[in-house]
Amino acid sequence: MGRESHVDLSKTVIAMHDIVKKFGDFVANDGINLTVHKGEVHAILGENGAGKSTLMNVLYGLYHPTSGYIEVNENKVSIDSPEKAIELGIGMVHQHFMLVQPFTVTENIILGMEPVKGLSVDLKSAREQVIELSQRYGLQVDPDAKIEDISVGMQQRVEILKVLYRGADILILDEPTASLTPQEIGELIEIIGHLTKDGKSIILITHKLKEIKASADYCTIIRQGKYIQTVDVSEVNEDQLAAMMVGRDVTFKVDKKEQKPGEEALVVKNLHGKDYRNVEILKGLDLTVRRGEIVGLAGVDGNGQTELVEIITGLRKGTEGSIQIHGKEVFGATPREIFDAGITSIPADRQKHGLVLEFSVADNLILQNFGEEEFSKHGILKRDAIQKKATELIDKFDIRPRESENKPAGQLSGGNQQKVIIAREITNDSELLIAVNPTRGLDVGAIEYVHKYLVEQRNKGKAVLLVSFELDEVMSLSDEIKVIFDGKIVGSVPGKDADENELGLMMAGGGAHE
Amino acid sequence: MSNTKAKDSKSSFGAKVLHGNLLYTLISIAVGFIVGAILLQAAGISAGEAYGKLITGTLGKPKFIVWSIVYASPIILTGLSVAFSFQTGVFNIGAEGQYVVGTLAACIVGVFVKVPAVIHVPLCLIAAALAGGLWSMVVAVLKVKRGINEVLSFIMFNWIAYYLSNYIVNIPAVHKEGNGEATKDILDSAKMLVTSESLQDVLGSGASYNIFVAVLAAIVIAFILNRTTLGYKLKAVGFNRHAAEYGGISANKEIMTAMSISGALAGMGGACQLMGMGMRISQFSSQEGFGFQGITVALIGSTNPIGCIFAGLFYGAMKYGGTKLSLVNAPSEIVDIIMGTIIFFIAISHVFKRLLLSHTGKKAKSEGGTK
Numbered sequence: 001m002g003r004e005s006h007v008d009l010s011k012t013v014i015a016m017h018d019i020v021k022k023f024g025d026f027v028a029n030d031g032i033n034l035t036v037h038k039g040e041v042h043a044i045l046g047e048n049g050a051g052k053s054t055l056m057n058v059l060y061g062l063y064h065p066t067s068g069y070i071e072v073n074e075n076k077v078s079i080d081s082p083e084k085a086i087e088l089g090i091g092m093v094h095q096h097f098m099l100v101q102p103f104t105v106t107e108n109i110i111l112g113m114e115p116v117k118g119l120s121v122d123l124k125s126a127r128e129q130v131i132e133l134s135q136r137y138g139l140q141v142d143p144d145a146k147i148e149d150i151s152v153g154m155q156q157r158v159e160i161l162k163v164l165y166r167g168a169d170i171l172i173l174d175e176p177t178a179s180l181t182p183q184e185i186g187e188l189i190e191i192i193g194h195l196t197k198d199g200k201s202i203i204l205i206t207h208k209l210k211e212i213k214a215s216a217d218y219c220t221i222i223r224q225g226k227y228i229q230t231v232d233v234s235e236v237n238e239d240q241l242a243a244m245m246v247g248r249d250v251t252f253k254v255d256k257k258e259q260k261p262g263e264e265a266l267v268v269k270n271l272h273g274k275d276y277r278n279v280e281i282l283k284g285l286d287l288t289v290r291r292g293e294i295v296g297l298a299g300v301d302g303n304g305q306t307e308l309v310e311i312i313t314g315l316r317k318g319t320e321g322s323i324q325i326h327g328k329e330v331f332g333a334t335p336r337e338i339f340d341a342g343i344t345s346i347p348a349d350r351q352k353h354g355l356v357l358e359f360s361v362a363d364n365l366i367l368q369n370f371g372e373e374e375f376s377k378h379g380i381l382k383r384d385a386i387q388k389k390a391t392e393l394i395d396k397f398d399i400r401p402r403e404s405e406n407k408p409a410g411q412l413s414g415g416n417q418q419k420v421i422i423a424r425e426i427t428n429d430s431e432l433l434i435a436v437n438p439t440r441g442l443d444v445g446a447i448e449y450v451h452k453y454l455v456e457q458r459n460k461g462k463a464v465l466l467v468s469f470e471l472d473e474v475m476s477l478s479d480e481i482k483v484i485f486d487g488k489i490v491g492s493v494p495g496k497d498a499d500e501n502e503l504g505l506m507m508a509g510g511g512a513h514e
Numbered sequence: 515m516s517n518t519k520a521k522d523s524k525s526s527f528g529a530k531v532l533h534g535n536l537l538y539t540l541i542s543i544a545v546g547f548i549v550g551a552i553l554l555q556a557a558g559i560s561a562g563e564a565y566g567k568l569i570t571g572t573l574g575k576p577k578f579i580v581w582s583i584v585y586a587s588p589i590i591l592t593g594l595s596v597a598f599s600f601q602t603g604v605f606n607i608g609a610e611g612q613y614v615v616g617t618l619a620a621c622i623v624g625v626f627v628k629v630p631a632v633i634h635v636p637l638c639l640i641a642a643a644l645a646g647g648l649w650s651m652v653v654a655v656l657k658v659k660r661g662i663n664e665v666l667s668f669i670m671f672n673w674i675a676y677y678l679s680n681y682i683v684n685i686p687a688v689h690k691e692g693n694g695e696a697t698k699d700i701l702d703s704a705k706m707l708v709t710s711e712s713l714q715d716v717l718g719s720g721a722s723y724n725i726f727v728a729v730l731a732a733i734v735i736a737f738i739l740n741r742t743t744l745g746y747k748l749k750a751v752g753f754n755r756h757a758a759e760y761g762g763i764s765a766n767k768e769i770m771t772a773m774s775i776s777g778a779l780a781g782m783g784g785a786c787q788l789m790g791m792g793m794r795i796s797q798f799s800s801q802e803g804f805g806f807q808g809i810t811v812a813l814i815g816s817t818n819p820i821g822c823i824f825a826g827l828f829y830g831a832m833k834y835g836g837t838k839l840s841l842v843n844a845p846s847e848i849v850d851i852i853m854g855t856i857i858f859f860i861a862i863s864h865v866f867k868r869l870l871l872s873h874t875g876k877k878a879k880s881e882g883g884t885k
Contacts, residue, residue, distance in 0.1 A: 315760060336762035353760040358753040363746065367761035376743045383741065 006039035006196040007217050012074055013038050013170055013201050014059070014090075019068035021054050028054040031068070032227040034220055036170065041192055041202045043216035043233070045209075045245050047443035048415035049400055051225040052205045056172050059203075060092045061085040072170075091168030093159045095175040101148040105141050106130050109162050133164055138194045153184035160191070171195065172203045177211055178441065181300055182471055182504070189215045207245070207443045209238040210472070221245055246445045256455050261479065262291035264324075265432050265463035266312070266343075271321035273304075273311050281307050282318070283487035287465075289432065294454060294464040296478030296495065298471060300507050304487040305467050306348055309436055313345050314338040315353070325432060339368055342431035346421055346438045348467070350414075354421040357410030361399070362390035364409045365424050397423040398446070414441040426453055432463045439473060451477060471500060485509045532871060535816040538863035543814075543828075546856035550848050557845075564844040571838035572831040577718035583725050584790055586830025588613070590728035591783030592804050593811025593822040593829075594735055595646075595776045600817040601739055602772035603752025608653060608668025609780035610805025611675035612646035616781025617788045618679055619645035621795050624700030624788070625688065631703040638704050639727065639785050646781015647774040649675065654773035658766040664773070672805070676798055683797050695797035706789040722790030729823055731779060736819040738775075748772045780805060807833075810853055813860050829853065 014036040021029040029051045036042045046052045057063045059070065061079040070077055072088045079085050082092075099108050106127045114121040115129075130143045139157045147155060156176060163171055177185045192202055192215050204216060212219055212233060219236075221228040221244045228244055243249050266289040273282040281304045289295045299305055310316035312323055314335035323331045325341045333341070347353035355364050366375050366386055375386050390405040399412070399419045409417060418441055425433065435454060439447040454464055454477055468474050474481055478495040483506040491506040493499075531537050551561035572582045592609045599606035606612075619641040627637065653671055656662040682688055683697050690698045708714055708721040739745040747768050750758040755765040783804060788795065811829050815821030836849035 313760070315756075334762070334764065335759055336764070339762050347760060352754070352756045354757065356750050356754045356757045359750065367750070367757065370743050370746050379743050381741050381743060381746060 004193065004197075005217050006199075008038040008040075008199075011038040012036070013072065014203075015071040015074075016055070016059065017069050017071070019055060019058055019070075020066045021051075021058055021063060022066045027225050029058065029065070030225045030227075032220075032222060032225075033230075035230070036201050036203060038201055039196045039199050040218065041196055041204060041216045043204045043206060043212040043219040044222065045207060045212060045219050045241060046222035047207065047245060047445060048413055048441075050222045050245075052222055053174065054225075055222070056092070056174065056203070056205060059085070060090060060172060086166050086168070089167060089169040090172065091163030091166055091170070092172040093156070093163055093174065093176065095178055097155050097159055099147045099155060099158060102146060104144050104146055105150070105158050105161075106143045108147060108158055109165050111162075113166060129165070130161060133161055136194075137164065137198065138191055151184075153180050153187065156180070156184075156188070157191070169199070170201045170203065172205070174205045175207075176204070177206065177208060181469055183300070185211065209241050209444070212241065213238060223247055242444050245443075256477075257459065259292050259459065259479075261293035262461060265289050265291050265326060266465065267322075267324045268308075268312070269322040269324075271308070271311065271318055271323065273307050273316065273318040273321075275304075275307055280319075281487050282311070284321075285484070285488055287482065287489060289463045289465050291431075291463050292458055292461045293479040294458050294466055294477050294495075296474035296481045297465065297467040297484055298474045298481055298503055298507055299484035301469060303484050305436070305484055308484070309345065309348065309434055309467060312338070312434065313343060313347075339430075343434065344368075344425050344428045344430040344432075345434035346425050346436060348436035350417055350421055355409045355417055358408055360390075360406045361394065361409050361412070361420055362386050362405045364420055365390050365393055365427075367424065368428065393423040393427065397426075397449075399423065415443060415446065418442055419446060422450060422453075430462070432465065433457055434465045434467070436467045437469060438466070439468075439470070471503060475500065475503075483507055532867075535863075538866055539814060539816065539860060541866060542856050542859035542863055545859045546852045549855040550852040553851060554844060554848060559842075559844045563842050564839060564848065567838055567842045567844070568832070568835040571841075572835040576716055578834070580717045580721045582831035582834045583827065584720065584722045584830075585834040586827045587722070587724040587728040587790060588783040588787035588804050589807045589811050589829055589833075590725075590823055590826030591731060591786055592780050592808025593815060593826050594728070594732055594808075594819055595779035595783065595805075596808045596812035597815060597817040597819060597822050598735055598739070598779060599772065599776040600812060601752060602748040602768075602776075603755070604657075604664055604769060604773055604776070606650065606668065606773070606776045606780070607665055607809070608650060608671050608777070608805070609783070609808045610801055610803070611668070611672035612649045612777040612780035613784040613787075613805045613808075614672075614675040614679050614802075615649045616642035616646040616784030617792075617795055618682055618784075619781065620704075620785035620788050621697055621700060622682075622688070624704035625698050628701065629703065634701070634703040635706060635789065638700075638789060639782055642781040642785035643778040644781070646784065647778035649781070650777020651770060651774045654770040657773075658769055672801065676801055679795060680797050683795055690794065696794045699794045700789065704789055705793060706786070720791075724786040724790030727782065727786055728826065731782060732819045732823050735779070739819065744771070780808065783808070810857055813857055 012035055014034065016032065016034040019029050019032045020027065032055055044052050044055065054063065058065050059079065061081045061084050064080065070079060077088060079088065100111065106123065109130050110126045115126050116122060127143050134141050139161055141154055141157050141161065147158065160171070176188060180188065189211070195202060206212060216233045218230055219233050219241065220230045223245060268285060268287040271282050271285040272280065275281040285304065285308060297305060307316060311318040314333055314337070318331060321331060322329060325343055328341055330338050330341055351357060366389070369375055370381065375382055387405055394402060394404060397419050399416050404412065409420060412420065422438065439450050442450065454466065458464055466474060466477055475495065475498050481493045481495055481498050481503065482489045483491040483503060485507060486509065493503065547565070551565070554561040554564050572578050592613055595609045595612070596606050620638040623638045623641040627634065629637065649671060653664050653667045656667050657664045683695065688697050690696050706722050706724045708717060708723060714721060739749065747758070747763045748771065750761065750763055751765045751768040759765050787804060807829060811822055811825045814828065815825035832849050832853065836846040839846045839848065
């Protein structure tokens with residue numbers, strides 16, 4: 001990949017030896033070893049629930065290992081609190097940011113460690129320090145901007161700066177790219193390069209193979225709590241990594257036969273709509289999805305994708321235009337009418353639209369179907385049938401933990417919450433499926449499953465609209481890729497001849513061609 | 515990850531107790547009594563004597579127990595009303611007003627309609643439920659159509675009900691003959707009293723069977739919430755209206771339904787008080803508080819309908835026992851202090867919960883370590 005390595009093998013900064021962590025009878029980490037050198041980017045790869053986070057929480061002092069020990073800078077240490085970890089130069093950037101929204105960047109970075117001058121906070125020198133740090137590592141941020149006004153990528157930089165400000169030499173990044181756009185991911189990888197050049201070490205928790213290839217020196221693979229092996233990233237390819245993670249061969253190539261698309265399933269014409277601030281965001285959008293094809297919608301977040309899907313599914317009212325499903329006009333119809341007309345969707349925000357977190361998994365699995373004969377009669381729920389259905393789907397979709405039928409959905413991990421939604425929508429088996437970032441937060445095995453399913457729907461002659469920020473996903477699945485920019489479709493490319501650079505250019509608003 | 519399976523199935527009885535609400539409610543009740551005792555002692559009154567009176571005064575004789583239960587019935591219903599609203603995502607702070615209009619409706623039907631008791635009692639209850647339901651529905655319509663916060667309109671509707679009641683009490687046709695600021699008594703056929711003399715000998719002459727209405731209502735509400743599509747919809751909207759709408763449920767419609775049912779329950783609470791205890795409506799000089807006590811009952815009962823039965827019985831006994839405290843020169847207000855303290859501690863009970871859970875969690879971990 002042509003990246004420069006800054007590893008200094010003579011200096012070991014972290015050595016975790018035979019770490020075992022048990023919760024009651026449950027073994028989350030079962031004899032894991034990890035060695036990280038100065039200037040190294042070390043990826044930790046594993047499926048959802050493999051024990052990556054547990055291991056990092058042990059390193060960060062949130063958990064005590066049941067057995068095993070840790071050395072930092074070649075001294076045996078006992079890390080019993082995050083404070084101790086920070087003292088030892090270990091910093092963690094969590095997947096979900098912990099920032100105070102109305103505070104400025106500087107205020108957030110110094111929070112808890114404010115430099116003082118007399119009795120007041122010395123904001124001026126703090127601001128200078130922040131600017132100095134951000135220039136040193138190429139982390140451009142506006143020190144005076146408020147968190148609520150800056151993008152997710154920027155917020156992540158603030159989190160990284162927060163850790164650096166506390167003097168960390170070893171940075172743990174937990175799923176850092178989960179909510180970033182492709183451009184932001186590229187920038188993050190660059191920042192990681194700057195950090196290691198300066199002698200910092202990075203531990204990267206992820207299940208995205210491409211990013212490991214692009215940024216890491218070594219990769220430790222964990223499967224079901226067990227240490228599998230540590231590999232030199234330059235010597236393995238993505239397929240090998242995936243196989244090590246899952247424990248079997250995984251195919252990324254989606255097997256898709258050539259197929260002539262059928263009649264038009266969804267026709268959107270001249271659609272206008274406003275976003276939550278009441279600003280026009282859809283500006284006359286046209287889109288057609290035919291039976292037997294997957295149309296991928298590529299675009300940078302904030303160009304109207306969210307609103308488009310919300311309007312099609314009836315969650316938001318459009319201001320003007322026409323939406324037809326199999327010739328039936330559904331513009332302005334209720335979500336129920338649209339569902340009955342044959343549109344189901346995997347929503348972008350799983351916790352807002354996808355699930356009632358307080359409801360059990362079983363109850364969530366019947367969110368649109370509780371009124372159907374299978375699950376109720378004369379308004380009385382058939383609890384046995386609902387339970388049976390849940391057991392069946394939990395099994396089929398490998399929702400973990402098993403026997404979670406009666407657990408509140410909010411207690412499941414993010415990936416498993418997504419599986420609950422996917423299980424439900426797949427079972428609905430509608431004429432048109434709208435999938436918004438359907439594999440977000442899923443591990444390779446589950447991604448493979450979802451992709452296979454989307455293609456299966458297409459092969460059965462159903463229509464699929466795929467909206468995703470993962471350009472790879474859009475490119476490998478779509479028969480037709482449409483690029484959305486500023487509330488309009490600005491380009492359309494057949495999936496098989498799509499070129500990443502060309503798409504990227506169109507996504508940024510350049511080189512439109514129809 | 516077959517390991518997770520073992521972890522899940524191992525949810526022992528102890529863990530269930532620690533994770534449930536009951537333990538923390540009982541702790542809060544204990545703390546409430548301790549705080550009450552400290553205040554009584556500080557005022558120079560023997561806490562032992564006062565609490566002794568509370569116990570003998572409520573449980574000492576079958577008659578006392580019956581009265582405790584009669585006191586409990588209306589507040590079980592208002593508690594149920596509030597608990598139902600919490601479960602469905604609204605805050606019915608207007609149970610007081612719905613209770614009052616429920617009393618009015620039951621009173622008018624009870625005074626003016628002449629039918630046999632078998633019809634008269636249910637008729638009064640239905641009238642009260644309708645009145646309470648409609649009263650609450652007006653607020654629901656304002657919320658859904660005009661976006662007016664229900665808490666504000668509920669509080670205003672409480673006062674409208676209050677003055678409406680005082681107005682109706684003083685209409686000559688309704689007002690009792692002779693002295694006294696009250697309505698006529700409801701007809702005997704509308705009273706929910708035990709009429710059998712042999713039963714009266716044991717239970718006392720004021721024995722009412724209004725508790726059965728409250729318990730039945732609690733069972734019906736528990737059934738609606740847990741076993742019906744209606745309950746499913748109402749709870750879905752209450753927990754997450756976005757997901758509910760995504761699932762094709764009309765949130766506005768369900769909010770109106772939920773608020774009407776909640777109002778109907780409070781209205782029935784009014785009928786139970788009138789037909790089992792009051793027999794007439796007196797002119798108010800201040801709000802009676804049955805609706806507000808419903809909030810307390812709902813919170814002690816963890817917003818669980820069946821929990822409300824027990825919480826209501828507890829509060830009913832405390833209210834009835836409180837009237838006897840003057841016999842030992844203790845102020846009856848001590849009951850309010852105890853109840854207030856309990857609510858305060860229930861409100862912060864998640865703090866206890868976290869402390870206890872992290873403590874036992876640590877213990878489990880170190881045990882795991884030594885194995």
